[in-house]
Amino acid sequence: MRWENLDQEPCSLARTLAVVGDRWTLLVLRDCFLGVRRFDAFEKRLGVTRHVLADRLKKLVEHGVLAKVAYQDRPLREEYRLTEKGIELHPAILALVSWGDRHMADERGAPIVHIHKTCGHPMRPVTVCSECGEPVGARDVQVEVGAGWGEQGVLPQRQKLTGGGDNG
Amino acid sequence: MRWENLDQEPCSLARTLAVVGDRWTLLVLRDCFLGVRRFDAFEKRLGVTRHVLADRLKKLVEHGVLAKVAYQDRPLREEYRLTEKGIELHPAILALVSWGDRHMADERGAPIVHIHKTCGHPMRPVTVCSECGEPVGARDVQVEVGAGWGEQGVLPQRQKLTGGGDNG
DNA sequence: CTTGACAAGTTCCAAAAAGAAACTGACTAT
DNA sequence: ATAGTCAGTTTCTTTTTGGAACTTGTCAAG
Numbered sequence: 519m520r521w522e523n524l525d526q527e528p529c530s531l532a533r534t535l536a537v538v539g540d541r542w543t544l545l546v547l548r549d550c551f552l553g554v555r556r557f558d559a560f561e562k563r564l565g566v567t568r569h570v571l572a573d574r575l576k577k578l579v580e581h582g583v584l585a586k587v588a589y590q591d592r593p594l595r596e597e598y599r600l601t602e603k604g605i606e607l608h609p610a611i612l613a614l615v616s617w618g619d620r621h622m623a624d625e626r627g628a629p630i631v632h633i634h635k636t637c638g639h640p641m642r643p644v645t646v647c648s649e650c651g652e653p654v655g656a657r658d659v660q661v662e663v664g665a666g667w668g669e670q671g672v673l674p675q676r677q678k679l680t681g682g683g684d685n686g
Numbered sequence: 687m688r689w690e691n692l693d694q695e696p697c698s699l700a701r702t703l704a705v706v707g708d709r710w711t712l713l714v715l716r717d718c719f720l721g722v723r724r725f726d727a728f729e730k731r732l733g734v735t736r737h738v739l740a741d742r743l744k745k746l747v748e749h750g751v752l753a754k755v756a757y758q759d760r761p762l763r764e765e766y767r768l769t770e771k772g773i774e775l776h777p778a779i780l781a782l783v784s785w786g787d788r789h790m791a792d793e794r795g796a797p798i799v800h801i802h803k804t805c806g807h808p809m810r811p812v813t814v815c816s817e818c819g820e821p822v823g824a825r826d827v828q829v830e831v832g833a834g835w836g837e838q839g840v841l842p843q844r845q846k847l848t849g850g851g852d853n854g
Numbered sequence: 855c856t857t858g859a860c861a862a863g864t865t866c867c868a869a870a871a872a873g874a875a876a877c878t879g880a881c882t883a884t
Numbered sequence: 885a886t887a888g889t890c891a892g893t894t895t896c897t898t899t900t901t902g903g904a905a906c907t908t909g910t911c912a913a914g
Contacts, residue, residue: 521709521872528797530786531716531779537790538782539709541692548699551824553845557862563842567902572863593909595861600824600847603789608824609813610781611699614706617778618698621771622705626834629696630841633828637818641827644816645777650805651812656719656768656776659809660801666794673798674731677721679768725891735873740892761880763890 528668537581538607542566543574544614547600547607550584555597583607612643696836705749706775710734711742712782715768715775718752723765751775780811 525536538544545564554560561571575598578584583604586596612632619628619642634641647654657679693704706712713732722728729739743766746752751772754764780800787796787810802809815822825847 524709525790529716530783530790530797532713532786533790534782534786535709535712539712541703541707544703544707545700548697549842551847552829552842553847554842555845558860559842561862567904568863569865569903570901593861593911605824605847606788607785609811609822610778610785612813612822612827613778613781614702615698617775618700618702620774622693622698622701623834626836628832629698629834629836631830631832633830634815634817634820634822635826635828636820637815639815639817641822642816643777643813643822644819645780645811646814647802647805647807648810648812649802649807652802652804654777654780654802654809654811656773658803659780660803661720662799662801664796664799666791666797668794668797674717674720674722674727677723679719679721679773726889729891735875736892737874737894738872741871761882761890 528666534610537577537583538610540574542570543578544611546571546574546578547583547604548611548615550598550600550604551608551611555599557598560598578604609643613645616643696834702778705745705751706778708742710738711746712779714739714742714746715751715772716779716783718766718768718772719776719779723767725766728766746772777811781813784811 521536524539525533527533538547542564545566546560549560549563554563557568557571557575560566560575561568564571566574575584579586579598582601584598585601587599588594588596615630615632623629631640632642633639645654646652661673663673692707693701695701706715710732713734714728717728717731722731725736725739725743728734728743729736732739734742743752747754747766750769752766753769755767756762756764783798783800791797799808800810801807813822814820815826829841831841
């Protein structure tokens with residue numbers, strides 16, 4: 519399968535990865551959440567080549583994750599800002615960061631700390647169920663075919679996840 | 687910056703992406719959560735080339751996200767199972783899937799539905815603060831340098847995110 | 855008027871990675 | 885003997901990336 523066809527897959531993860539499933543794209547978005555907006559700033563902070571950066575920014579704009587906004591005329595200069603669609607990637611990025619904090623940090627601990635403004639404390643993200651509000655782990659969810667599935671494939675026979683628990 | 691140095695960055699997202707920040711790796715993990723364990727099964731379901739699949743599985747094993755477990759001798763056959771470290775990627779994958787359901791689905795809706803076994807309802811993941819339990823959005827968090835930051839860089843001047851709200 | 859700086863790219867080439875498809879090795883079934 | 889299964893490896897071609905220089909429009913200094 520090729521990258522270009524990934525957004526046709528009957529899988530929301532594949533479709534999401536068609537937009538952000540690239541080594542640089544998520545780092546660009548991380549910087550967007552930190553307030554970076556300009557081409558040069560992305561380049562200096564990320565160490566990505568201008569070539570690739572231009573391509574990734576263009577794709578993010580095409581997918582409506584970023585918007586190009588002029589901040590001066592003569593010469594025309596444009597910066598990149600998160601759209602609402604882009605801002606909604608925050609939970610996903612937060613979850614990836616949290617995993618890295620837990621499993622990839624060195625002995626000094628997490629490189630950056632997230633302060634929850636509402637309560638004022640350093641926080642970790644916790645994933646809960648939208649219906650009952652209880653925390654959700656991998657073993658607490660069961661997957662079923664939904665309306666958008668189509669006819670293309672079939673779910674694999676469910677196996678138990680490693681480490682105990684019951685997955686049907 | 688090269689892919690190989692990414693896990694040295696003082697950023698948990700970069701370090702996480704050094705492990706899973708690849709177009710195929712997250713799709714492999716998605717299938718792991720669906721119960722897929724064998725080389726052939728991954729290949730058939732993903733449409734990835736055997737070459738790349740072998741490479742990604744090897745890297746996931748090296749990083750301790752998957753474990754290789756023999757399921758028969760003569761001939762030796764091994765399958766890949768999520769470790770606890772791998773299982774903890776579930777919130778991140780769920781968040782990416784949820785974004786895709788919301789922003790990349792066609793008119794028929796989400797391809798697959800997640801049922802929360804504890805309460806029995808179809809669910810979306812909601813990210814809440816570990817300290818106060820309130821939902822957390824991008825505009826509710828403030829980023830500060832933590833103990834693991836080192837001396838390598840500096841946080842950018844914080845800008846307001848697009849679409850209202852106040853980010854200090 | 856010429857030079858230099860700034861910002862946001864584009865162009866060019868060599869190197870690395872990915873795609874496609876055949877090949878290997880240790881078996882089992884017919 | 886022949887074919888099939890499974891988990892890869894090898895070979896070859898195409899695509900993508902990394903690195904670095906070049907372009908365009910404008911302002912400021914000398």
